[in-house]
Amino acid sequence: xxxxxxxxxxxxxxxxxxxxxxxxxxxxxxxxxxxxxxxxxxxxxxxxxxxxxxxxxxxxxxxxxxxxxxxxxxxxxxxxxxxxxxxxxxxxxxxxxxxxxxxxxxxxxxxxxxxxxxxxxxxxxxxxxxxxxxxxxxxxxxxxxxxxxxxxxxxxxxxxxxxxxxxxxxxxxxxxxxxxxxxxxxxxxxxxxxxxxxxxxxxxxxxxxxxxxxxxxxxxxxxxxxxxxxxxxxxxxxxxxxxxxxxxxxxxxxxxxxxxxxxxxxxxxxxxxxxxxxxxxxxxxxxxxxxxxxxxxxxxxxxxxxxxxxxxxxxxxxxxxxxxxxxxxxxxxxxxxxxxxxxxxxxxxxxxxxxx
Amino acid sequence: xxxxxxxxxxxxxxxxxxxxxxxxxxxxxxxxxxxxxxxxxxxxxxxxxxxxxxxxxxxxxxxxxxxxxxxxxxxxxxxxxxxxxxxxxxxxxxxxxxxxxxxxxxxxxxxxxxxxxxxxxxxxxxxxxxxxxxxxxxxxxxxxxxxxxxxxxxxxxxxxxxxxxxxxxxxxxxxxxxxxxxxxxxxxxxxxxxxxxxxxxxxxxxxxxxxxxxxxxxxxxxxxxxxxxxxxxxxxxxxxxxxxxxxxxxxxxxxxxxxxxxxxxxxxxxxxxxxxxxxxxxxxxxxxxxxxxxxxxxxxxxxxxxxxxxxxxxxxxxx
Numbered sequence: 001x002x003x004x005x006x007x008x009x010x011x012x013x014x015x016x017x018x019x020x021x022x023x024x025x026x027x028x029x030x031x032x033x034x035x036x037x038x039x040x041x042x043x044x045x046x047x048x049x050x051x052x053x054x055x056x057x058x059x060x061x062x063x064x065x066x067x068x069x070x071x072x073x074x075x076x077x078x079x080x081x082x083x084x085x086x087x088x089x090x091x092x093x094x095x096x097x098x099x100x101x102x103x104x105x106x107x108x109x110x111x112x113x114x115x116x117x118x119x120x121x122x123x124x125x126x127x128x129x130x131x132x133x134x135x136x137x138x139x140x141x142x143x144x145x146x147x148x149x150x151x152x153x154x155x156x157x158x159x160x161x162x163x164x165x166x167x168x169x170x171x172x173x174x175x176x177x178x179x180x181x182x183x184x185x186x187x188x189x190x191x192x193x194x195x196x197x198x199x200x201x202x203x204x205x206x207x208x209x210x211x212x213x214x215x216x217x218x219x220x221x222x223x224x225x226x227x228x229x230x231x232x233x234x235x236x237x238x239x240x241x242x243x244x245x246x247x248x249x250x251x252x253x254x255x256x257x258x259x260x261x262x263x264x265x266x267x268x269x270x271x272x273x274x275x276x277x278x279x280x281x282x283x284x285x286x287x288x289x290x291x292x293x294x295x296x297x298x299x300x301x302x303x304x305x306x307x308x309x310x311x312x313x314x315x316x317x318x319x320x321x322x323x324x325x326x327x328x329x330x331x332x333x334x335x336x337x338x339x340x341x342x343x344x345x346x347x348x349x350x351x352x353x354x355x356x
Numbered sequence: 357x358x359x360x361x362x363x364x365x366x367x368x369x370x371x372x373x374x375x376x377x378x379x380x381x382x383x384x385x386x387x388x389x390x391x392x393x394x395x396x397x398x399x400x401x402x403x404x405x406x407x408x409x410x411x412x413x414x415x416x417x418x419x420x421x422x423x424x425x426x427x428x429x430x431x432x433x434x435x436x437x438x439x440x441x442x443x444x445x446x447x448x449x450x451x452x453x454x455x456x457x458x459x460x461x462x463x464x465x466x467x468x469x470x471x472x473x474x475x476x477x478x479x480x481x482x483x484x485x486x487x488x489x490x491x492x493x494x495x496x497x498x499x500x501x502x503x504x505x506x507x508x509x510x511x512x513x514x515x516x517x518x519x520x521x522x523x524x525x526x527x528x529x530x531x532x533x534x535x536x537x538x539x540x541x542x543x544x545x546x547x548x549x550x551x552x553x554x555x556x557x558x559x560x561x562x563x564x565x566x567x568x569x570x571x572x573x574x575x576x577x578x579x580x581x582x583x584x585x586x587x588x589x590x591x592x593x594x595x596x597x598x599x600x601x602x603x604x605x606x607x608x609x610x611x612x613x614x615x616x617x618x619x620x621x622x623x624x625x626x627x628x629x630x631x632x633x634x635x636x637x638x639x640x641x642x643x644x645x646x647x648x649x650x651x652x653x654x655x656x657x658x659x660x661x662x663x664x665x666x667x668x669x670x671x672x673x674x675x
Binding site for chain 2: 050110128130137145250285286287288289290324325326328
């Protein structure tokens with residue numbers, strides 16, 4: 001599941017690890033811990049898709065994402081059994097009052113997780129490979145975690161959009177491509193437009209074939225179609241996933257391949273735009289990722305003696321991957337840096353906002 | 357061409373009708389949690405049950421509401437039953453490239469009868485994802501360089517899994533790829549049972565890793581609160597949940613998985629924002645509690661092993 005190990009010798013790795021765990025740390029390309037490498041992006045490049053984006057990172061990794069939308073009948077409506085709504089009927093007045101309230105608030109129903117499908121295609125990898133599965137799952141998890149996107153897919157009580165997000169990684173996977181794929185998906189969703197409906201409330205949907213009349217899936221806050229849905233009610237940006245690594249006590253963003261090779265802990269943090277401004281970002285999902293250092297060949301060279309279990313007490317000048325997990329305070333700091341107001345997450349979201 | 361001469365059954369599968377009890381209207385209301393917020397369900401853990409594997413363990417969580425629900429099939433409280441076998445360390449096949457350390461492979465499979473909806477035999481995406489989580493949790497714990505050129509397989513079968521909805525809530529919206537909240541406590545159980553089985557197989561570890569779950573739950577009256585070891589069907593709505601794989605003696609986390617908006621700002625704005633750190637701390641509490649059970653189970657099996665090595669197997673001695 002991990003990317004192939006870097007061809008660095010144990011002493012080179014040791015040098016990297018030491019310089020990254022200094023205070024302040026020194027990165028090989030002299031960036032600050034939170035700065036990102038430049039990236040190239042374009043949107044709306046696939047004419048046959050509802051939305052698309054291409055993103056190219058500085059290390060040469062590149063991905064294309066296409067978003068296709070299909071109209072689908074709501075599943076499970078036909079076989080509602082009589083007892084399913086039993087308690088609602090028995091519940092009486094207050095239940096129906098609450099329904100009415102929600103109706104007015106949302107105007108529509110609530111979406112389901114399975115209306116969004118994410119597939120990832122990587123060159124030279126089987127599609128049941130652990131890494132491909134994990135990446136698709138992680139991106140899907142982030143997209144459904146903030147309820148905003150799936151609620152947008154409701155057309156009326158009987159019909160909904162189904163969104164297919166297909167991501168194609170063009171370059172061989174040198175590093176974990178998670179942030180690349182996540183940012184590409186973000187841009188593709190921002191550029192996604194859905195045709196404007198010309199049918200009324202609960203009719204079978206018909207759509208205007210004028211593409212200029214279509215409405216964006218994520219309307220930017222100033223071009224809201226009507227004042228009925230205020231921008232505060234749902235986050236107007238898709239979530240993004242950031243890859244954060246820690247070396248010693250230091251935390252780094254946008255790690256290069258060499259830095260990943262000596263990481264003590266790797267964390268994928270999904271953040272979404274908050275529902276109300278100025279409170280920092282919403283934390284949508286966090287998961288640990290196996291640091292690739294544990295898989296590299298040099299990890300085992302020292303410990304053969306068997307006496308020393310802890311990696312930190314290894315020989316001077318020869319680096320060895322650490323055992324165990326990450327400390328709680330490092331973990332808290334990594335998450336905090338992504339989420340806090342004015343933190344890295346906001347900066348990245350702001351930077352990507354320039355494209356739309 | 358459909359067969360028009362006979363009356364055929366419906367195309368899709370059908371679920372058996374579950375009738376509302378006529379005695380009280382209370383049966384359709386969801387089961388309520390009777391445990392305290394920081395009280396875990398009782399854990400049963402035993403190692404060494406599969407003789408053909410080099411290490412094995414069985415893990416069970418009791419149903420959360422054993423008494424009230426037993427009469428009605430529909431509101432039967434879910435239990436969690438896992439069995440884990442560890443095969444190896446065994447030599448890699450000749451064709452495999454050289455590996456300086458132990459290669460770990462994990463596999464989690466739901467038995468076809470594990471949940472309300474039948475599962476196929478081919479692992480689906482959710483199961484493979486759980487296996488990836490488990491691999492992350494275990495990799496940091498194994499001292500792999502003591503077994504070069506070899507591999508172990510950790511295989512977990514979920515005999516009975518938890519579901520998000522109790523049965524009388526209608527269609528379970530699950531069956532999607534992410535699975536639901538039930539997956540979180542399944543993963544936590546998997547981490548604990550795999551740890552027990554690896555120790556039973558005699559593979560060196562730096563510490564015992566155990567799993568713990570905590571969730572932020574909406575309550576009917578009070579503000580949202582953190583509950584340890586949540587059972588999804590007990591709670592009305594879960595905002596966020598966190599699974600952890602924790603090493604107590606080193607105070608380190610090998611695996612962390614949280615889902616859903618943690619800074620959940622709902623109707624009342626600031627009062628119920630839940631922070632990330634308290635949730636993780638509560639999950640750690642749950643993992644520490646599970647560790648006590650794990651240690652007891654290992655002690656028990658070690659005593660049996662010592663006895664059998666000294667006096668032969670007790671069964672043989674009796675005959």
